Amino acid sequence: MPVLLGGTGDTIANNTRDSTEIPTAPQLSSRMKHIKEEMTKNHLQFVRFEATDLHGVSRSKSIPAHFFQEKVIHGVCMPRGYLELIPNPKDKEVDHIRATCFNSDIVLMPELSTFRVLPWAERTARVICDTFTVTGEPLLTSPRHIAKRQLSRLQDSGFSLFSAFIYDFCIFGVPEIINSKTISLPASALLNDHDQPFIQELVDGLYHTGANVESFSSSTRPGQMEICFLPEFGISSADNAFTFRTAVKEVARKYNYITSFFIETGFCNSGILSHSLWDVDGKKNMFCSSSGIEQLTTTGKKWLAGLLKHSAALSCLMAPAASCRRRYFKESKDLKGSVPTTWAYNDNSCAFNIKCHGEKGARIENKLGSATANPYLVLAATVAAGLDGLQRNDGVLAAPQDSTDLHPSKLSEIPLKLEDALMALEEDQCLRQALGETFIRYFVAMKKYELETEETDAERNKFLEYFI
Template identity: 25%
Template sequence: MTSVATPAVTPAPGLAGQAPSSLAESITLADIARAHDVRFLLATFVDMTGKPCAKLVPVEAAGELEAGAMGFAGYAAGLIGQKPQDGDLIAVPDLSSFTPVPFIREGLAIIHCDPHVDGKPWPYAPRVILKNALARLADKGMQAKVGAEVEYFLVKKNDDGTLSTADTRDDSPRPCYDARGVTRMYEHLTSISDAMNSLGWGNYANDHEDAAGQFEQNFNYADALTTADRVVSLRYILNILAEQRGMTATFMPKPFTDRTGTGLHFHLSLWSGADALFPAGEGTDDDERGLGLSSLAYSFIGGILDHAPALQAFLAPTVNSYKRSGATTSSSGATWSPRKASFGGNDRTHMIRVPDSKRIELRSGDGSANPYLAIATAITAGLDGVEKSLDPGPPSGPGESKPDAHLLPATLLHAVEALRKDPVILASLSGDPDIGTYYSDAKEEEFLSWHNQVSDWEIRTYLTSI
């Protein structure tokens, strides 16, 4: 729940230790690994749910990985558009994503990969989907920069299967920013901060969030692909370092009924080279709404709002997501989760918050969102608004929304139905509506799988009701 302004200077894209693009052809993955005393590589990609998939590759085989000799059974990997009879997914490493993680294991590094099939990027792979969305943006002479706020809970699983906060003293109904809660988790928080800073991410704040057991650790924004890679890497780092301390780091949107849920907020901006495109130009009539934004920025907002119901299938992609967005209150008194597609100024009740003229904050995503798919679909929606010069109308006031604003979906099934009715977002995955249909069918099946389970609530409510 950061309120820190976007840094004035953009950090260089990519991760610490990356090979400069001008040298990419002459420097091999093995060269980079050995320069960082790396002995093993986690060749990593994610499926559509965001699950990290990897093979542990010794540096001696880095040349085989780089040459495209590392195959995965795609159907076994997860939701990624393959059947058991299909050929291998080949992991093609992106050298600019090289991420040494000696704080996890000495001599270990992560390398993010683009899955290929038959020598071509696999269009169902989330990282490929984002790259395709960014290519379309580049065709318009624009680039996207993105910041991400990664919230999470630190919990322990009890013998009876219930969850409790890892810090048993963290039990206040309103613990946000509590200095004592941060201090008790000092070793964990500082280890994550040190890890991010060792990678050049620029960690600038670590805080206790609104729910007992909930934290957020912020890092500088970068180009869209780099930020998505960093979210995936950070989730992995958080999981492993928490496990080493006997805790579980969870990004589940709503692990506790009575507490605030977990968000994944994105700060989005468009650029043309070194020129920021969201601030209103001096001496223009762009900013008639008073938020300091250009007409392009307002149209980008208009596109996101116009496609908001369908976007939620990617921003809030699980059954549990809608326990968070459907909540009316929490122990702290607020949910921090929008229920309508509205926008306004520095107001966290809206789907889109405009904290300053450089960026917009998309607040309807939650911790289960796949960062590649969430960013790709949001950019597609915003670009559609730019191409159509959509007018989002006047901003809503504090805590208000316009009567005609889209209601956000009430359940995952509602989000799937909205996605199926939205041809722009349905085709936003590598430009192929069949991929959108594949995803929506899988999410409908996920919803029905949950719906078919008899819950404790049903037993309590219906067992003797008649």
């Protein structure tokens, strides 16, 4: 059986490491004492053991609170198919995973530092879990495991990641009819300054779960909102995004709303990863020049070079469905199969926007992502690509206003079709090695299965039902 994972969340090291250390008895006792006090204080009845599936959607089991300590030790079992999402592997499409293994259980083991009382769920708390096989091995398709492994690699290289997600989402009135084919939606709700109790409860609730919201605002369309989180070190930014994806749905229901990561035309909203690279102690932003010049340092340019080089494969993980990739078409004036990967300073239209203003210092906004992408995979792939840039001497693509002594790299392209992006991911040896052969093969098989079984004109409804 697996053992309880460590990680108190108190230091950068605990947030970036793979959290394989077994807590000492005093540490475990201290954490459990604090949790028991919270459970008594809030009269908790249930605790959700939550894990992310490959789409970044929460899959959970709720247990009566009086069983919590027992489940901390032994874990909670869940069918593996809930997380891996291929209904029936056949014809050896994933030949390294036997059908009997796919149909087995996995074990959810809680990371106690993520235990939080849920303000929007009555007398309920949650804890985020890592996933293991019944023999105690980490599940190699687990997005959170993959993200923690990349953060560990980054720390071994002497760096830490300081990051935050920025999400767009849409608010609709609750539909009157839902069936397997159609969702009937009335006109989207328009929130204004006099109608914000839903957003206010959401932001306050997120704060109490440890996910600090820096700002929220109305966006370009009626009912479309943007929410920005405060940056944090390590895995916490992805945990916050994961928490938000469930919270926004549950709080909306209380106000007779439905929230979606799709706008009314069926396009995906954006999901941006804003990030910067810091030293391992979290004291110095490695993207900032000590001279105060508002441009990336050489370290930052090398990191950016890695993102540019791997942008085709990155886009597969960050816009993982045909509808997600439609947002790339706005950059295309013809029927080409790809668009250039653009970057610039303080230009929100670019795939990689380098912001050098404000108290946060220089940071890169990775804007390839849609709001439906799994935040753990977005973080993991970004780190893997950036690390490759640091370890190579390929140079960066110079912007018109940027003078640099680094040699420009080959112009990179973003495929418009998901099929081409899947091929780019399969051919990207760096990401294959970083994210793991097992994960890459499984992810590609899952996406090909989705493409083969996709119903014409039904994609938006399918995704609305799933991501609502």
